[in-house]
Amino acid sequence: MKKRLMYFIAFAALAALCLGFTGCGKKGNNGTLTIFNYGEYMDMEVLDMFTEETGIKVLYEEALTPEEMYTKYKYGAIEYDLLCTSEYMLQRLMSEGELQPIDIGDMEYSGNIGERYWEFARSFDPENKYVVPYFWGTVGILYDEDKVNAPVDSWDVLFNGEYKDEIIMMKSMRDSYMVALKYLGYSLNTENEDEIMEAHNLLLKQKPDVQAYLVDEARDELVAGNAAMAVIYSGEAYLGRQYGLENGRNLRYVIPKEGSNVWLDCFAVTKHCDDMDAAQKFLDFLCREDVAMMNFEYIYYSTPNEAVIEELSDEERADEALVPSDDAMDNCEVYTMTNTETTEMMNRLWKELGAE
Amino acid sequence: MKKNKTRNSRVWLSSPYILWIAGFTVIPMIMIFHYALTDKNGGFTFANIAAIFEPIHFKAMVFSVEIALGCTVICILLSYPLVMALRHLHMGKQGFTLFILIIPMWMNFILRVLAWQMILSKNGILNLLLTSLGFEPLSLANTSTAIMIGVVYDYLPYMVLPIFNAIADIDEDIIEAAKDLGANGLAVFCKIIFPLSVPGLLSGIVMVFVPSMTSFVVADILGGGKLQLIGNIIEQEFTKNSDWNLGSGLSVSLMIFVLISMAFTSKEDSKGRRESAIW
Structure with a gap:
């Protein structure tokens, strides 16, 4: 009886193992x-x-x-x-x-x-x-023209405290640090610890003003009128504006003058x-x-x-x-892979930002 | 001898279950423990498990415990009046009320949470209602209150049902007897109904506390990415930072914590009452 049971368990384990590896079995x-x-x-x-x-x-x-x-x-x-x-x-x-x-x-x-x-x-x-x-594409700000006091052309609107609780940031590590780094005038591929720390402190200070950190839902939140501005990918922005028009909202997309990520x-x-x-x-x-x-x-x-x-x-x-214009693209940079220490540091800081 | 033989053949019946347990519980657990106890180069370490005491992780853990405790307490407070009311209903109405309670569980969990997001958002249904009635709009979206509402909503049936089962089992004669001996409503509840409902309450606690503590989807959707439970951090370690060792280490610490808290409920239990669902 006991032997049988052992046999069962062994069989079950074997079967489960086979089950687990079928994925790479066929090619x-x-x-x-x-x-x-x-x-x-x-x-x-x-x-x-x-x-x-x-x-x-x-x-x-x-x-x-x-x-x-x-x-x-x-x-x-x-x-x-x-x-x-x-x-x-x-x-x-x-x-x-x-x-x-x-x-x-x-x-x-x-x-x-x-x-x-x-x-x-x-x-x-x-x-x-x-x-x-x-x-x-590019990363920029999609904003509701009826909810801002002046046309947006700078990342400054996200950090000056004027739009408390109206801002949606991106729930993506590099894109978030990119915004802060570009605003501070640094390269978005920087490996300089002080510059990254400065960007991190800026994001920490900004957090109470942020309504939410989203990726795909940001567009819909703007269309629904729940926020005044969002950091967003250009393609999403295009669709956002189309949907916005249907819902009676004037949404505009801008690549901030400090430059951004392409x-x-x-x-x-x-x-x-x-x-x-x-x-x-x-x-x-x-x-x-x-x-x-x-x-x-x-x-x-x-x-x-x-x-x-x-x-x-x-x-x-x-x-x-x-189709971003050449002018707007002037200060834009492509992401390159940062070294391991920088990546790990950013991972850690990003987690800290989330926990704050 | 004959008896032994029938038992022997019945063992076959358990084979799907054993297969299930082995494939989806035992082997994954072994893998999790293996990852938790090794570092990136495969060397033995306790660092991943001890990482729970790092400030970021610890903070998320404390927040998870707060949410789970709050959710459990609120569910208990909501369940007892409901169950007491249900007890006095006729069979038909009782079934119907339970049915209503269970219907939402037929819908996808994520969809229900997304619905709450629509209700609680700034221009959402709740605020529309409040402003049209002349009240100030509330800003509940992306707060810990929103997360709490989400988990309570999702796990309430898991508290109501076991408590209802326990209380429905109570013989009406016992209550009659107590009343004959001069007990008022409060005394009946405190001395009879509540003690007899404890087994149900305990399994309710297990079924609400554990999942609400380890969930991360609710916090993700209703917290707007601003608030993190320990589950969110573990998820991030696996999917974003590809640090499976740390992710597994944190999972193991979470498991240890859950086991300790469950041992606590079973201790309450060992005073001659029925055992809780886990032990």
Whole structure:
């Protein structure tokens, strides 16, 4: 009797073990691509179209933030072939040898991506070998014109105490410190401890004035009229303004004059991918005008695809949230990976800010 | 011999349960303890567990205990009057009232919390109601009060149901007898109903205190990211900072704390009463 029970337990443990590892047991190298992307960051019809045209099946996974993506990629049971993430995370993956070079010259539609964006990508991928730009944008302030005393053009409005309880900050470590660092006139990639501490103290002082720290809900809070201003990604701002108009609110997006972050999300091929040909086909497919247009109309972030930009109306092209002007971009910087000590320090300070 | 054999064959019935326990409780626990007791390079350490005493973590822990205690007390205070009222209802009405209480549990937990966010926000339903009645609007959104409202709302049924079960079991004759001997309503409640409801109360406490202490979604949504429970910090260590060792260490400290507080309720219990749900 007792023996039987032991047998059961052993069997159960074994079964559970098998259950746990099925994730990495199978691997689709014959005509299947596993793609990892941010949430709501691709028109799902695009994937069906791709499968229809090429016969390559697509498995699709989503994550919310670059950090979460990294954790899932690194420690998860699924081996992703392609992933789309932000520049500093791509740089980290690159430095850890997780990415495979892509033959960009060989792609039929890579010419659709403007030279300006390849240059952007060179800030972390110097030879344009590993990543293909997907969408890009800026971080700025979305504000309600009827709730502010003067047009907003500076990060100052977030720190001068004038709009107590009307401010929504970003619940994202680097974006929050970016705001404070830029306001203080420092680089957003600084590794200087004093500068980071100064930014941290500013954020601590600001906390009582902040209504909430949000990411995706910020836009809806403004549309609902619960706050006067929010730090927000440009794509969200564009949609926010559209929804705002429907609800009778005059929302405006501005890239503050002190400068901000310009971000670039790119697709890259991981070292787990066995079928480079299929992966490259997919990347090429994403650059094709009609596909890029579908994705653009689904996401409404700024596209690096010049064939799509040409198709836009004058009104859309003049929109700072959709196509940022060169002037506004003057002081903007791309995030680069900070050294380990800085990253750890910022992680610790961010946690402190949350606990305060 | 024969008896032994039937018992033997019945063991098979427990195999799904054993599989479940092994796969989803024992193995994950072993993994958590393994992560908790090692550092990033795999060396043995107690630092991750001791990290609970760092000011940031400790503060979040204290806040979690405050929320959990507050939630438990409020749930108890809300449950007894409700249950006492229910006791005197007819069968049909009783069933209907319990049904009403349980209906919200059919809906997704996150959706219910999001609904509270809509109610409590600045231009939300509550403030709309207050201003139209001529009162000052309240700023409840993103405060600890909002979190408290959220957890109480979510866990109240888990307190009401076990207490109701315990009290519904009480024989009416015992109460009649007490009344015959001159006990008034208060004395009946204090000397009979309450003591007999203790087993239900204890399992209610376990079912409310533990989840409200370890939850993080409510604090995330109703706290607006400004307030952190220990659960939020653990979640962040896993998903954002990819420091699974620290995350596991904090989880283990939290488990230890929960076990200690549960031991406390079981001690109350060992004076000859029925045992609580956990031990």
